[in-house]
Amino acid sequence: MSDEPLTPPARSAGGNGSEVVPDYPGVHEESAPPPPLSRRLRDPRTIVSIVLPIFIIVLVLTALPGFHLDQLPSLIANANPWLLLTAFVIYYLGFPLRGYRWMLLLRGAGTEVSVRDSTEIIFISWLVNCLVPAKLGDVYRAYLLKLNKGTSISKTFGTIFIERVFDLFAIVLLGLAAGFWSFRAGMSPEVQIVFAIGLLVVIVLAVGLFLVRNFGGRIVRRLPLPARVVEFYDRFEEGLFSINARRVPLLAFLTVLIWSTEALRLYFVVLAMGFNLPLGLSGGLFVALIASLLTAIPFTPAGLGAVEGAVVFILTTLYGATTTQAVAITLVDRAISVVSIIILGGITYILSDKTKAPRQAAAIETRAS
Numbered sequence: 001m002s003d004e005p006l007t008p009p010a011r012s013a014g015g016n017g018s019e020v021v022p023d024y025p026g027v028h029e030e031s032a033p034p035p036p037l038s039r040r041l042r043d044p045r046t047i048v049s050i051v052l053p054i055f056i057i058v059l060v061l062t063a064l065p066g067f068h069l070d071q072l073p074s075l076i077a078n079a080n081p082w083l084l085l086t087a088f089v090i091y092y093l094g095f096p097l098r099g100y101r102w103m104l105l106l107r108g109a110g111t112e113v114s115v116r117d118s119t120e121i122i123f124i125s126w127l128v129n130c131l132v133p134a135k136l137g138d139v140y141r142a143y144l145l146k147l148n149k150g151t152s153i154s155k156t157f158g159t160i161f162i163e164r165v166f167d168l169f170a171i172v173l174l175g176l177a178a179g180f181w182s183f184r185a186g187m188s189p190e191v192q193i194v195f196a197i198g199l200l201v202v203i204v205l206a207v208g209l210f211l212v213r214n215f216g217g218r219i220v221r222r223l224p225l226p227a228r229v230v231e232f233y234d235r236f237e238e239g240l241f242s243i244n245a246r247r248v249p250l251l252a253f254l255t256v257l258i259w260s261t262e263a264l265r266l267y268f269v270v271l272a273m274g275f276n277l278p279l280g281l282s283g284g285l286f287v288a289l290i291a292s293l294l295t296a297i298p299f300t301p302a303g304l305g306a307v308e309g310a311v312v313f314i315l316t317t318l319y320g321a322t323t324t325q326a327v328a329i330t331l332v333d334r335a336i337s338v339v340s341i342i343i344l345g346g347i348t349y350i351l352s353d354k355t356k357a358p359r360q361a362a363a364i365e366t367r368a369s
Helices: 037-042 044-063 069-077 081-108 115-131 136-149 153-182 189-222 227-240 245-273 280-294 306-318 323-351 356-368
Strands: none
Touching: 069 323, 081 115, 081 153, 081 245, 081 323, 115 136, 115 323, 136 153, 153 189, 153 245, 153 280, 245 280, 245 323, 280 306, 306 323
16 A cells, blocks of 8 residues: 555545544554653653653752762853854754655655654654653654554654664764774773673664664564564565665765764853863864763653763763863753754644544544544
């Protein structure tokens, strides 16, 4: 079945003029629209996942040697606003790049979507990832595409998964290159451990993709799984391996550009703070990519707690920043990469017609029942 735009045909309940029941072309998953974001935020588990890491961060900061809370406001207030604005603009240039890359992946999977729409959906999904744990923004992204374009959720998950593979390869390879250049005079045991973990991730990813590509379908069909699970896997694999080989260099180039915006954001934040740190572009890339890798931790929204701790540790241990300087850099950087997403993403969520489609579809189904 084709993944054509969502145009729900009427299915009469008996020709008595009753409301129609929508039929989503190409979608076989039995699923209801996700609950509104406001309901997610009232969920006790979401509240705990946000409050607990913040509480732990505050406790750890107060116990850190050399941390001076009274100096923190002045350090942040004295930052160069133009350099901070540059960091902000560069960071947000990454979103249309992400939208263009996802558009190419979706086109390979048979779904036509504009760069504007793909960027808007990605931005809203990032808002969800900043507010709720377990990377539910990716799930919400798949729902929004299904309800706006009629694309099956499992196929969309395939495109998101291969997107994540490109990201992980880029993070590890660029991080290793940046770390090698940044620490070419000598690597500490901590850096050597990071390098070893990075190489292991690349090897596991490569082997995993090879096994899925060559043996995944046969293994799934030999297992005693329900037909629905097999169908889900088939559509997932279709989305996963639907990219044209000729587009791989372009996708790789876009991925490098995307993660360069992450590195440049942190680099300009450090410049704006005016601290004399031997970070440089390679160091900014190394720290930013390590932080981005930790955002994949699903227990807290946007890796809250893990990212801040890692960035402070790296800046103080490897680049000689004082604890107060490292905390100031981390707070300003996270204000750009998380707080601004919550503010601007919240506005986008309210105004976007993409988020209204689930409610409209749910209302039709409710009236039909």
